[in-house]
Amino acid sequence: MHNLSTPRLKPFLEYYFDGNKIYFFKNPGTAIEMDDPSGFISSVCKLMDGQLSLSELSQKLSTAYPYESQYLNGLLDVLNETYLLEDTSAHNSECLTEYDITRWERNIEFFGAYTKANENKYALQKKLQSIKVTLLGLGGAGSHLLYDLAALGVHHIQAIDFDMVELSNLNRQILYNETDISSLKTTIAKNRMEQFAPNATIQFINKRISCSEDIEQFIQNQDIVISVVDQPRETIIDWVNTACIKHKIPFICGAFDWKWALCYSVMPGETGCIECWKTNARKANLLFHDFAQKEGFVTATAPNVAIVPFIAILTGLILTDFLKFVTGISKPISFGKLWAFDFDTANMSVIESWEKNPQCPICQNT
């Protein structure tokens, strides 16, 4: 049962009444249809303006629709359950400044599509402002993610990298210019972000990660870690895993494997960790990781392949799950799963998933 005070249809919603049925166009290519031979639903939709109270609305309808108006509450329940309604009295914007409301207006409208009438869309933007994120890596994916996180309205970011800008980075690392070559990425990124997101608190740390303790020292008060570092190739993910599991911090990872963009995540205490994943994979067959430990293994002679459309897709996957995790508007896909995009077919699918291993040496106590 709804608890509406001053309802209206969501402002981005389009609808059409043909004299017999009303069609709400919420999803592409389909419409929500309702029979409306008397025009009652159409009249309710026209009258609800976010100003009129429920009793005023009922009063106006009772003259023109003396029989149908008794069904007003039932109709509003249905419209609310299908996410077509909002209640202007529930949307309390006091948690944000006027500047915030303007800068993130389109975000807030997006959140409005996910909120039922008694939920506050502004509070979801506030969640983004409040979360503390550590971003490991300011290379291909990391340079996009830093801009994107700030664009989303994330206000507390810790960005860690040790590298300098090189000419060959500029096919994909959009934070940097040719004049930045040979400068530290953290220094250049700091300058860019001071202009793009002056209200955000972004800490730039120039540090080469070489063990899990290096990660631990930075993440202890953070809410989530995003890792897009790929060096050292076989060990960095174990360090992220160990540090994040120890401090019970969820993490989202992104990587490339030839023509695949890969996103996978761990929620300590809920999903299996990276070690659990490896144990699961070993049951099926030998892991690449295990081959890489063998004598005679031939290591790659060139760095990972990386091309800009792929980077944009990978960062899109990471940010999609980040946004779902922070706001709760929908269920993240990659937690305890390997979510992959295939460049050839453009298929996006979960290609592996893993359970928590009760004997896992890393996460059994979480």
Ligand SMILES: [Zn+2]
């Ligand atoms: Zn584990």
